[in-house]
Amino acid sequence: MSSIRELTYPHQGCEEIVITAGPRKAEYRLLLSHPSGEAPPDGYPVIYALDGHAVFHTLAEAARLQTRKPHGFDPVLIVAIGYPSGEPFDMIRRCYDFTMPVEEETLLKRPDGSAWPEYGGAGSFLDILQKEIMPMIAGLFPVDRQRQAIFGHSFGGLFVLHALFTRPELFTHYAAGSPSAWWGDYEVWRELEAFTAEYPLLDLQRKLLITIGTDELDHMVKDAGKLPMLLGPLAGQGLEVSLAEFSGENHVSVLPAALSRLLKFALEKQ
Structure with a gap:
């Protein structure tokens, strides 16, 4: 169960909800940006x-600008999931939540030589999203179940790929920013193989966006570029894959560009 406590957030239409979730009773901070006025029919x-x-303010402001009428996208509900530390990237918490369990010897050495924090909780975090956070949001707001998107960057991008390959029914739009596909000697590639075999049987229409900056690490740029090719066999099976490369952007500076593209990806109608 989750405990909810609403807090005042310093922007109109924005608020923070504190929950405890999952078997560990871990605390999360949900930063919400919700439109005013009547919801769309769906x-x-x-x-x-x-x-x-790391992303809430930029994404909420971009959404506020890009959903202005008469020419903007439909109003969108932003749910940014953070941690009690308030740090842009809480390495200890995100390392556990966003990664799959792998053998320790398959991990790259960290730049500072320190040991990796506890990892391998991606399945548990997916459960929290599916069974606690998403139902709570659907209870608070009318939501369009045919337009449910998830975005993550770096380890978060890895998690988005893991979510698509293991629970493609959960979201309709998956946006993987600069995904750390190297995790566990490319464990996510093995998940992709199984997904490629199983997906045609599911009769789903899903979209995947991969974003990358051209000045990121060479292996990350190459890995991002491989994904559309590896998923090519599913092009006629209901999976639409697109790659957005941002010239001159590095692993951090790419975020605002990726978030802007995310809105078009998630909200543009066919």
């Missing part, structure tokens, strides 16, 4: 964004 499209304290 409800609000929702974007769930990981590393909430």
Whole structure:
């Protein structure tokens, strides 16, 4: 069960909800940006964004500008998921939540030589999203279940791929920013193989966006570029894959560009 406590957030239409969730009773901070006025007939499209304290303000402001009428997108509900530390990237918490369990010897050495924090909780975090956070949001707001997006960056991008490959029914739009596909000697590639075999049987229409900055690490740029090719066999099977490369952007500076593209990806109608 989750305990909810609403706090005042210093922007109109924004608030913070504190919950405890999962078997560990871990605390999360949900940063919400919700539109004013009447919801669309089918409800609000929702974007769930990981590393909430890193992306919330940029994404909420971009959404406020890009949903202005008469020419803007439909109003959107932003749910950015952060941690009690308030740090843009809480390495200890995100390392556990966003990664799959792998053998320790398959992990790259960290730049500072320190040991990796506890990892391997991606399945548990997916459960929290599916069984606690998403139902709570649907209870608070009318939501469009045909437009449910998730965005993550770096380890968060890895998690988005893991979510698509293991629970493609959960979201309709998956946006993987600069995904750390190297995790566990490319464990996510093995998940992709199984997904490629199983997906045609599911009769789903899903979209995947991969974003990357051209000045990121060479192996990350190459890995991002491989994904559309590896998923190519599913092009006629209901999976639409697109790659957005941002010239001159590095692993951090790419975030604002990726978030802007995310809105078009999640909200543009066919």
